[in-house]
Amino acid sequence: SILSLFLITQISNSLEDAPRVYLKLGDNLIPDDIKEGDDVYFECSVTSNPPHTRLNWFHEGREVRHNASQRVIISNNRLVLQKVTRHTAGNYTCSATNSQGSSQSNLLSLRVKFVPTCKSNTEGLIGAMKKETCEMAADPPKVEFYWTFNNSGVEVIHVPRSRFTYKGTQSVLNYTPINEMDYGTLACWGVNDVGKGMEGPCIFQIVSAGRPFPPRNCTIFNHTEDSLNIACVEGFDGGLPQHFVLEVIDFTAKKIKLNASSKMPSFSVEGMEPHVVFRFIVYSVNAKGRSEPFILDGITFRGVAKLTGETNEGELELNPLYAVIVGCFVVLIVFLIVAIIAVWKRSRRRKPPVAKAHKRDSENSNNFQTGDTALTKIDQNSVEDIGNPDVVPNKSGTVDI
Numbered sequence: 001s002i003l004s005l006f007l008i009t010q011i012s013n014s015l016e017d018a019p020r021v022y023l024k025l026g027d028n029l030i031p032d033d034i035k036e037g038d039d040v041y042f043e044c045s046v047t048s049n050p051p052h053t054r055l056n057w058f059h060e061g062r063e064v065r066h067n068a069s070q071r072v073i074i075s076n077n078r079l080v081l082q083k084v085t086r087h088t089a090g091n092y093t094c095s096a097t098n099s100q101g102s103s104q105s106n107l108l109s110l111r112v113k114f115v116p117t118c119k120s121n122t123e124g125l126i127g128a129m130k131k132e133t134c135e136m137a138a139d140p141p142k143v144e145f146y147w148t149f150n151n152s153g154v155e156v157i158h159v160p161r162s163r164f165t166y167k168g169t170q171s172v173l174n175y176t177p178i179n180e181m182d183y184g185t186l187a188c189w190g191v192n193d194v195g196k197g198m199e200g201p202c203i204f205q206i207v208s209a210g211r212p213f214p215p216r217n218c219t220i221f222n223h224t225e226d227s228l229n230i231a232c233v234e235g236f237d238g239g240l241p242q243h244f245v246l247e248v249i250d251f252t253a254k255k256i257k258l259n260a261s262s263k264m265p266s267f268s269v270e271g272m273e274p275h276v277v278f279r280f281i282v283y284s285v286n287a288k289g290r291s292e293p294f295i296l297d298g299i300t301f302r303g304v305a306k307l308t309g310e311t312n313e314g315e316l317e318l319n320p321l322y323a324v325i326v327g328c329f330v331v332l333i334v335f336l337i338v339a340i341i342a343v344w345k346r347s348r349r350r351k352p353p354v355a356k357a358h359k360r361d362s363e364n365s366n367n368f369q370t371g372d373t374a375l376t377k378i379d380q381n382s383v384e385d386i387g388n389p390d391v392v393p394n395k396s397g398t399v400d401i
Contacts, residue, residue: 018101116190117200134188151184209239
């Protein structure tokens, strides 16, 4: 019996391994018939000895967590996605973990079909004869297009099929306003097997051709000692082809330093003089005129020190960093000198007073006084030898010999 128990244990241990995992779509779901707004669920089948202790879900490599407010529900070995959107589509996997390790399932791709919607979130402007492109996002990508026109806010006119073409998810319209009634709103719609994109048409406002709108958000980058780059965001072209102009004004000389044009609102400026204040003016131009300018004031260039011809000693331009270092050194020296003088004066004040002999007073030649302090007067007649070390004055001021 002991041998049998040992064999059973060995066989059982030999069967322990990392989990085997398989992912599949819910049984009642058809993979190619899932549309936006449908509910979807996955099943992760796990075979594990010992039993798995953790189960994880992944979408495009990122872990999916239970979040009821986002309509993501994880229950046992199921992942439920409620009211899916086009953003829910993609590749899904699950993984299981036990004491022997972790295993990842097969990759399962989820396709979510949706009606055509305009790829651009902004309205376009048309001001003259030109080709306008309408591009849709759709699954399936086979889209049938139609265009409508509205100039009154009430009546909607269908644009004849002969005026536009389409292929795949794109349609191109040739439109030429002729009179005032041709200005209004154009809308581009798409239809596929899922349905008509009622909420996502592309909108184009037809306006009379005019001057272009000014460039905006002009920024300067790669600013060096004598050069820089400038780039702007172009505005509406007024319905006509436009180009862009940069003018650089020298404030000191009151003249135009540079005038350059470009098809795009970006410029490169080089060879500028140092220590001069410039004004940068950017505007756009079409056949109707020029736009309002975008102005950048107070632009300067530091420049680089250049030696031309002979240079005498002492005439080289001083590096600002060296000037700062020298200035700091001078300040430090002055501070040390002041500190030394202050300490010296303080030590002088702390010395004990010293008696100094002065010349005899002509009126009182018998007495002499010491300077800086009052000392006891000595009667000259009672002292025969002032230098006698044995002579000691008494308290009354007389000298006992």
